[in-house]
Amino acid sequence: MSKMRLSQEGVVFALALSLFVVFSLTLNNFLTGGNLIALVRSVAILGVLGLGMGLVVIGRGIDLAMVATMVVSLSWVLSMAQGGTPLGTALLLGLLLALSIGLVSGILIAYADIPAIFTTLAMGLVAYGAGRAFLFQIDVQNTPSGVPWFSFLGTGTVLGIPMPIVAFGVVAAVLALLLRRTRFGRFVYAAGDNAVAARITGIPLRPLIVAQYIVTSLIAFVAGVVMAAAVSSMSTRVYNSTLIYDVLLVVVLGGISLSGGRGGVRNVLVGTLLVGVLLNGMTILDITYTTQNLIKSLILLLAITVDSFINPRDEQTSQQSQGDI
Amino acid sequence: MTIRKLLTAGLIALGMALPTLAVADDGLDNPSRNPFYDGLKGKRVVFIPLAMGFDLTEGWAAIMRKQAEDLGYTLEIRDPNWSTDAGTRALTALIADKPDLIIAHNPDVQSYARLLKRAMDAGIKVIQLNLESVVPTDAYVGADWARVGYIQADVLTKQCGTGSGKSGKIAIVRGQPTAASDLYELYAYKQTFAKDPAIQIVSEQAAQYDPAKARAIMETVLQQHPDLCGVVGNWDNQDIGAGAAIQAAGKADDIYLVTSGGGNQIGCDNIEKGLLDMIISYDVPLQGNAINQQIAQTLLSPAAAGETQTAYYTPLTPLTKDNIGPRTCWNLDQLK
Numbered sequence: 001m002s003k004m005r006l007s008q009e010g011v012v013f014a015l016a017l018s019l020f021v022v023f024s025l026t027l028n029n030f031l032t033g034g035n036l037i038a039l040v041r042s043v044a045i046l047g048v049l050g051l052g053m054g055l056v057v058i059g060r061g062i063d064l065a066m067v068a069t070m071v072v073s074l075s076w077v078l079s080m081a082q083g084g085t086p087l088g089t090a091l092l093l094g095l096l097l098a099l100s101i102g103l104v105s106g107i108l109i110a111y112a113d114i115p116a117i118f119t120t121l122a123m124g125l126v127a128y129g130a131g132r133a134f135l136f137q138i139d140v141q142n143t144p145s146g147v148p149w150f151s152f153l154g155t156g157t158v159l160g161i162p163m164p165i166v167a168f169g170v171v172a173a174v175l176a177l178l179l180r181r182t183r184f185g186r187f188v189y190a191a192g193d194n195a196v197a198a199r200i201t202g203i204p205l206r207p208l209i210v211a212q213y214i215v216t217s218l219i220a221f222v223a224g225v226v227m228a229a230a231v232s233s234m235s236t237r238v239y240n241s242t243l244i245y246d247v248l249l250v251v252v253l254g255g256i257s258l259s260g261g262r263g264g265v266r267n268v269l270v271g272t273l274l275v276g277v278l279l280n281g282m283t284i285l286d287i288t289y290t291t292q293n294l295i296k297s298l299i300l301l302l303a304i305t306v307d308s309f310i311n312p313r314d315e316q317t318s319q320q321s322q323g324d325i
Numbered sequence: 326m327t328i329r330k331l332l333t334a335g336l337i338a339l340g341m342a343l344p345t346l347a348v349a350d351d352g353l354d355n356p357s358r359n360p361f362y363d364g365l366k367g368k369r370v371v372f373i374p375l376a377m378g379f380d381l382t383e384g385w386a387a388i389m390r391k392q393a394e395d396l397g398y399t400l401e402i403r404d405p406n407w408s409t410d411a412g413t414r415a416l417t418a419l420i421a422d423k424p425d426l427i428i429a430h431n432p433d434v435q436s437y438a439r440l441l442k443r444a445m446d447a448g449i450k451v452i453q454l455n456l457e458s459v460v461p462t463d464a465y466v467g468a469d470w471a472r473v474g475y476i477q478a479d480v481l482t483k484q485c486g487t488g489s490g491k492s493g494k495i496a497i498v499r500g501q502p503t504a505a506s507d508l509y510e511l512y513a514y515k516q517t518f519a520k521d522p523a524i525q526i527v528s529e530q531a532a533q534y535d536p537a538k539a540r541a542i543m544e545t546v547l548q549q550h551p552d553l554c555g556v557v558g559n560w561d562n563q564d565i566g567a568g569a570a571i572q573a574a575g576k577a578d579d580i581y582l583v584t585s586g587g588g589n590q591i592g593c594d595n596i597e598k599g600l601l602d603m604i605i606s607y608d609v610p611l612q613g614n615a616i617n618q619q620i621a622q623t624l625l626s627p628a629a630a631g632e633t634q635t636a637y638y639t640p641l642t643p644l645t646k647d648n649i650g651p652r653t654c655w656n657l658d659q660l661k
Contacts, residue, residue: 028549035548042541090350132378140562142591145598155573184598231536236378240407241535283545289502289531
């Protein structure tokens with residue numbers, strides 16, 4: 001089993017590495033410190049969201065409401081801040097909103113036994129719709145000016161490294177600790193691998209599921225704060241973009257199996273790296289928009305094809321109650 | 326004595342005559358007034374924007390609503406919320422529904438084209454607002470995107486071209502590569518830049534109206550071309566991302582960023598902050614008035630749907646740090 005997991009992640013890593021080598025050899029200024037920082041920075045927020053998604057996917061769930069949670073909570077925060085609420089208070093309220101979205105999703109999934117994919121799909125729509133109707137009117141909210149600590153979160157640097165990358169690193173480290181070193185983490189793997197068995201052994205399965213969605217919402221909120229600070233605004237249009245699929249792409253590409261129980265932080269890092277190298281290289285090459293989309297999807301198709309050869313669908317996968325998506 | 330009597334009598338006579346005079350002068354009933362109001366009353370106008378909730382569409386809608394209320398026709402808004410698919414469905418439903426007038430804000434030049442033609446064939450008049458499709462309809466009111474492009478490109482040629490002593494390197498940040506604004510602007514950029522051998526287009530990437538994407542693109546471009554001289558963008562709301570990347574690289578003084586927008590206060594604020602150098606404003610309040618005028622005219626016109634085609638290109642104003650004041654830009658509350 002561990003050999004299989006390694007190969008899947010390994011394929012993507014090899015793909016990323018070979019692209020990296022090709023770009024380094026053929027493109028001027030690709031292999032410079034500045035460009036590499038720009039490369040990671042451009043996918044840092046995607047990576048943070050990928051980490052949150054990775055957690056629920058390991059627990060054999062999925063959170064399609066992540067982008068909505070991020071967009072709605074941060075837009076509300078900025079809208080309150082413009083209305084005169086101190087930014088600190090606004091952030092706290094926004095955080096509570098994000099956590100309660102996660103809480104409601106979690107309760108519906110854990111206690112009402114509604115499949116995660118439908119719950120969170122609907123939850124995303126509910127959150128976005130309610131946000132647009134009641135919490136903010138304009139779809140792009142600007143950050144209030146004159147709050148240096150907030151803009152530092154997005155535009156500052158620590159030891160020369162931009163904050164979004166620092167945030168990505170910190171979230172990755174915390175999540176890795178959580179998954180590898182705590183009881184919560186072991187439980188998530190156990191529940192993701194075989195929920196019924198986990199329950200029989202005495203793991204509090206339902207509260208565990210709720211906790212996962214709350215943590216994921218928290219990560220979505222963190223991603224939102226960094227994003228809003230980095231571009232000094234939050235655009236609700238992000239919700240209508242393909243971001244949520246890109247997040248899933250990063251997770252699946254990195255080799256976290258949608259059937260749960262497998263993978264970890266490293267997989268998300270590898271997946272993010274591949275997307276980052278690809279996007280950066282294509283921007284430098286100045287490839288047109290349509291061609292970029294084509295190349296992106298071809299690479300995804302290639303990765304999935306290679307994956308299905310390495311990890312063929314088996315009896316066990318098809319018999320799992322929720323199956324893989 | 327007699328003079329005094331005469332005066333008094335005169336005054337009394339005047340005093341008695343004045344009210345009668347006033348009563349006699351009833352003014353004039355304007356005969357062309359009634360057809361105007363009667364022709365508009367009870368008519369049904371439907372607006373399909375790209376989405377509500379952003380400066381342009383909210384601004385237009387606020388102005389259009391005011392006139393609709395004032396003149397007694399109804400204005401409905403079908404909000405597809407950035408989904409071309411939802412917009413197409415709304416349009417298809419409207420063709421069966423037969424309102425008097427559809428105002429379409431096209432997401433790209435193709436998607437609505439056939440449907441708009443079908444709507445006109447079904448007898449519904451169609452005005453296209455600020456983003457046109459390849460099919461001309463009863464009227465187009467909005468920016469002349471080619472002209473926006475020429476003005477932007479001329480500004481950059483002056484900043485970066487022959488004789489400026491700069492590198493001549495220019496990056497184009499496109500919006501949605503299938504939208505009218507994007508296609509017509511791009512044509513103008515290419516035409517203008519081709520005339521100056523010193524100008525070199527080093528990047529042409531689409532940010533799809535997303536400031537985060539614009540920022541990521543600009544960061545990569547700046548790594549490749551630290552001596553970049555100018556950036557020309559599609560929309561101010563998107564290009565603040567590019568501006569943020571330029572500012573973060575400490576090159577705000579070296580790189581000239583010109584974009585276009587509706588002249589919203591946020592745009593002016595971003596010029597003040599130094600994120601943008603110039604916005605070619607198509608002035609939403611002015612466009613709102615123009616569309617209102619066009620709505621009345623089209624509804625009153627005896628011509629059948631699609632019979633005549635007119636266009637009004639709304640005025641353009643370049644906004645820079647030097648010419649903006651506290652009242653140059655607008656905010657939504659003023660329009661409501």
